[in-house]
Amino acid sequence: MNVDFSAEELQFQEQVRAFFAAKFPQDIKQKCDGGIALTREDYVRWQKILFKQGWAAINWPTEYGGTGWTVIQKYIFANEMAQANAPDIIPFGMKMVAPVIYTYGTAAQRDRFLPDILASNAWWCQGYSEPGSGSDLASLKMKATRTVDHYVVSGTKTWTTLAHMADWIFCLVRTSSDVARRQQGISFLLVDMNTPGVTVKPIITIEGEREVNEVHFEDVKVPLENLVGEEGKGWTYGKVLLQHERTNIAGVARSKYRLQQIGKRAATSVNDAQPLINDQNFARRLSALEIELRALEYTELRTLAAVAVGKAPGPESSILKVRGTELQQAIDEFEVTLAGYFALPYVPKQYALEFPESERIGHLADTRSSLIYFNNRKASIYGGSNEIQKNIVSKHVLGL
Amino acid sequence: MDFSISEEQSMLSDSIAKFIENDYDFETRQKIAAGDLGYSADLWATYAELGWTAVLFEEKDGGLDGGPIELMLMMQQFGKGLLVEPFLANIVLAGGALRRSPDSELRSKWLAKIIDGSLQASLAFTEPQARFAVNDITTTAESAGDSYKLDGVKSFVLNGGIADLLVIPARTAGGQSDEDGITLFAVPADSVGVSRRSYKTVDAQQAAEISLKGVVVNQENVLGKVGDGLAILQATIDEATFAVCAEAVGIIRTMHDKTVEYTKNRLQFGVPIGSFQALQHRMVETLIACEQSQSLLYWSAMINAGNDSAARKSVSALKYQIGTAGVHVAKEAVQLHGGMGVTWELDIAHYFKRLTAISILFGDADFHLDRHVQFSKQSVA
Ligand SMILES: Cc1cc2nc3c(=O)[nH]c(=O)nc-3n(C[C@H](O)[C@H](O)[C@H](O)COP(=O)(O)OP(=O)(O)OC[C@H]3O[C@@H](n4cnc5c(N)ncnc54)[C@H](O)[C@@H]3O)c2cc1C
Numbered sequence: 001m002n003v004d005f006s007a008e009e010l011q012f013q014e015q016v017r018a019f020f021a022a023k024f025p026q027d028i029k030q031k032c033d034g035g036i037a038l039t040r041e042d043y044v045r046w047q048k049i050l051f052k053q054g055w056a057a058i059n060w061p062t063e064y065g066g067t068g069w070t071v072i073q074k075y076i077f078a079n080e081m082a083q084a085n086a087p088d089i090i091p092f093g094m095k096m097v098a099p100v101i102y103t104y105g106t107a108a109q110r111d112r113f114l115p116d117i118l119a120s121n122a123w124w125c126q127g128y129s130e131p132g133s134g135s136d137l138a139s140l141k142m143k144a145t146r147t148v149d150h151y152v153v154s155g156t157k158t159w160t161t162l163a164h165m166a167d168w169i170f171c172l173v174r175t176s177s178d179v180a181r182r183q184q185g186i187s188f189l190l191v192d193m194n195t196p197g198v199t200v201k202p203i204i205t206i207e208g209e210r211e212v213n214e215v216h217f218e219d220v221k222v223p224l225e226n227l228v229g230e231e232g233k234g235w236t237y238g239k240v241l242l243q244h245e246r247t248n249i250a251g252v253a254r255s256k257y258r259l260q261q262i263g264k265r266a267a268t269s270v271n272d273a274q275p276l277i278n279d280q281n282f283a284r285r286l287s288a289l290e291i292e293l294r295a296l297e298y299t300e301l302r303t304l305a306a307v308a309v310g311k312a313p314g315p316e317s318s319i320l321k322v323r324g325t326e327l328q329q330a331i332d333e334f335e336v337t338l339a340g341y342f343a344l345p346y347v348p349k350q351y352a353l354e355f356p357e358s359e360r361i362g363h364l365a366d367t368r369s370s371l372i373y374f375n376n377r378k379a380s381i382y383g384g385s386n387e388i389q390k391n392i393v394s395k396h397v398l399g400l
Numbered sequence: 401m402d403f404s405i406s407e408e409q410s411m412l413s414d415s416i417a418k419f420i421e422n423d424y425d426f427e428t429r430q431k432i433a434a435g436d437l438g439y440s441a442d443l444w445a446t447y448a449e450l451g452w453t454a455v456l457f458e459e460k461d462g463g464l465d466g467g468p469i470e471l472m473l474m475m476q477q478f479g480k481g482l483l484v485e486p487f488l489a490n491i492v493l494a495g496g497a498l499r500r501s502p503d504s505e506l507r508s509k510w511l512a513k514i515i516d517g518s519l520q521a522s523l524a525f526t527e528p529q530a531r532f533a534v535n536d537i538t539t540t541a542e543s544a545g546d547s548y549k550l551d552g553v554k555s556f557v558l559n560g561g562i563a564d565l566l567v568i569p570a571r572t573a574g575g576q577s578d579e580d581g582i583t584l585f586a587v588p589a590d591s592v593g594v595s596r597r598s599y600k601t602v603d604a605q606q607a608a609e610i611s612l613k614g615v616v617v618n619q620e621n622v623l624g625k626v627g628d629g630l631a632i633l634q635a636t637i638d639e640a641t642f643a644v645c646a647e648a649v650g651i652i653r654t655m656h657d658k659t660v661e662y663t664k665n666r667l668q669f670g671v672p673i674g675s676f677q678a679l680q681h682r683m684v685e686t687l688i689a690c691e692q693s694q695s696l697l698y699w700s701a702m703i704n705a706g707n708d709s710a711a712r713k714s715v716s717a718l719k720y721q722i723g724t725a726g727v728h729v730a731k732e733a734v735q736l737h738g739g740m741g742v743t744w745e746l747d748i749a750h751y752f753k754r755l756t757a758i759s760i761l762f763g764d765a766d767f768h769l770d771r772h773v774q775f776s777k778q779s780v781a
Pocket of ligand 1: 127128131133134136159162212378381382383384386387388391666668669678679735736737738739740742
């Protein structure tokens with residue numbers, strides 16, 4: 001056992017670090033540092049820079065434009081990205097639908113969809129959940145009826161993140177109810193958001209911003225060639241994707257960065273106050289979180305090492321999701337603690353770079369902390385709630 | 401020992417419950433909160449008509465002589481209804497500082513107007529550098545003949561943007577954290593040199609940052625003895641801390657009840673999610689947290705009449721409980737609602753935000769656990 005990077009890995013780290021220092025746009029960095037929401041254009045601009053470098057699709061096979069990196073290289077990259085405070089790639093296209101398309105899609109589908117995902121030309125969203133089907137996803141009702149040359153799709157998807165910015169949605173739909181197991185009647189369908197009959201309605205979340213939507217489908221005609229894989233196999237494809245989602249969801253590198261920032265900020269005098277790090281309670285809580293996070297980091301590394309020798313990320317990825325989101329939320333809460341009263345002003349117009357600093361109520365990091373804390377209560381709910389993850393571990397790891 | 405409340409007390413509590421039921425459903429609350437003022441001036445007049453603004457004041461001042469039990473009953477109801485009117489800021493904080501001050505003509509005039517609902521007042525209880533230390537005050541009051549000149553910045557002044565009268569603690573002597581040398585001034589908000597930046601808060605309250613530049617205040621606007629203001633200030637903050645804890649108990653009880661109800665009705669896997677044992681045990685835990693919080697609240701309410709160090713210690717115990725167990729109940733309520741729990745549309749999210757704000761107000765759990773330790777050390781010393 002050995003914790004050190006090899007000489008090549010160290011060199012790779014230097015290369016990645018230099019890239020972020022040189023290429024990550026300053027204006028986007030300023031927004032990220034201030035906790036200001038990025039626009040679609042910000043994301044696209046940044047993702048295209050990664051694309052140009054050949055680093056957009058970390059996990060894809062090289063033949064489709066992936067990096068072919070080792071587990072350690074990916075780990076290094078994630079860390080450097082977090083240290084630069086660069087935003088994660090929007091996952092729906094690059095990390096979710098693309099693996100399904102290159103694994104189960106036809107050659108025509110790969111040619112049609114992958115290049116635009118890779119180059120961030122097309123923006124995707126995920127249409128799984130429905131009003132009546134959250135944790136019990138297999139109960140989903142949105143119906144797709146096959147005719148000679150297309151499916152007719154009717155129903156409602158909900159909680160669809162960024163659907164209002166998306167060009168495409170990948171959906172789990174019901175193509176049959178006449179099956180032994182309800183999972184067997186589910187298919188994986190790609191739908192152009194511009195098709196007549198698709199409407200998107202906002203859902204405002206707890207902190208007051210628009211991030212999720214309800215997407216209605218009324219007799220939407222979807223060409224048959226937009227079916228991925230076989231009809232009735234959508235559940236299997238979807239589950240593969242969910243497991244990818246779960247390893248990406250732990251967010252260890254970013255949590256590490258945030259804790260470092262909290263430590264730095266607490267060591268200084270904010271608003272002429274005593275540095276909070278001198279407060280024993282605060283210092284102890286910081287250390288406790290550091291310890292928990294280190295443990296999770298090495299749990300993730302152990303999982304990745306297993307994947308590297310050919311084991312698929314199995315139910316263990318649920319552990320990463322549970323602990324990862326718990327720690328994210330603990331850090332969210334810790335930032336609110338750091339902010340004190342300054343966590344409480346709610347002034348949407350000041351969450352913009354152009355807003356004059358002298359007119360701001362409190363520092364950006366402080367007044368954004370509560371909104372981030374509120375919003376991120378979602379982390380233990382989405383991607384399969386933490387309760388559902390624990391059910392998976394009970395069943396598939398413990399055999400209960 | 402007697403846990404029962406009097407008929408009058410129960411009528412007071414019922415009158416608020418009825419008001420919420422008839423005039424203050426969640427939709428109404430959201431509309432009021434979204435308005436420019438941030439609360440309903442009309443309904444504030446109703447608060448006064450129904451006598452709620454008078455409860456805490458002494459009879460000689462035109463009040464109803466209520467104490468901690470009445471305050472507790474009212475705040476619990478306000479919590480359940482998620483009311484946004486500035487009862488805490490105007491009545492408990494500013495009114496509290498005034499009512500604890502010695503008689504004067506001005507004081508009587510202000511109290512009468514606060515009670516009849518025609519005056520909004522604020523207590524500027526914190527400064528940017530102070531975090532939760534009530535005695536950390538850098539605003540200065542320089543004596544100049546028979547008046548004072550105030551300079552400094554007050555942050556997070558609840559109700560501060562619309563208040564007509566500001567109660568400002570300032571230093572007439574001593575260093576930044578000294579307990580002596582703090583004096584309370586009642587400053588008309590339209591005085592020259594007062595500037596205010598108002599804003600709303602995440603929990604649908606309104607507050608302001610107030611800067612004072614050479615604000616001239618007359619001698620007669622000094623509340624109590626010069627240099628001796630901390631006692632009044634601290635007693636007022638302690639009562640306000642107790643008040644928000646009572647509000648929090650109303651909030652977490654409501655969140656718990658709504659969650660149990662929701663899990664009975666939300667079907668997944670063909671059954672109500674409340675039938676899953678994993679969730680049942682979680683709700684039993686939140687019930688325990690609610691009961692424990694309620695118990696500490698009653699204990700503190702009963703002990704509080706003394707207003708001595710035991711009473712103050714009980715407030716810290718209660719605030720710690722709300723900052724830990726209370727926060728836990730709120731998180732669980734959101735989690736068990738699934739995606740619905742994080743929507744603006746559902747009241748659960750807004751209870752969550754108010755509870756979060758309360759967990760910070762007047763000191764978080766760490767702060768009050770420390771204060772509790774200090775009281776314990778004093779009592780064995
Ligand atoms: C901000 C946000 C973004 C999202 N983005 C997307 C998206 O882009 N695309 C998409 O398809 N979906 C998305 N989702 C939906 C998300 O996946 C669901 O919210 C989630 O699956 C939970 O479903 P639900 O909200 O219906 O809650 P429910 O399933 O009703 O669950 C309510 C509570 O019951 C618990 N529970 C349910 N079943 C069990 C059980 N068997 N045992 C123990 N506990 C149980 C849950 O854990 C939860 O605490 C998003 C959700 C949020 C909040």
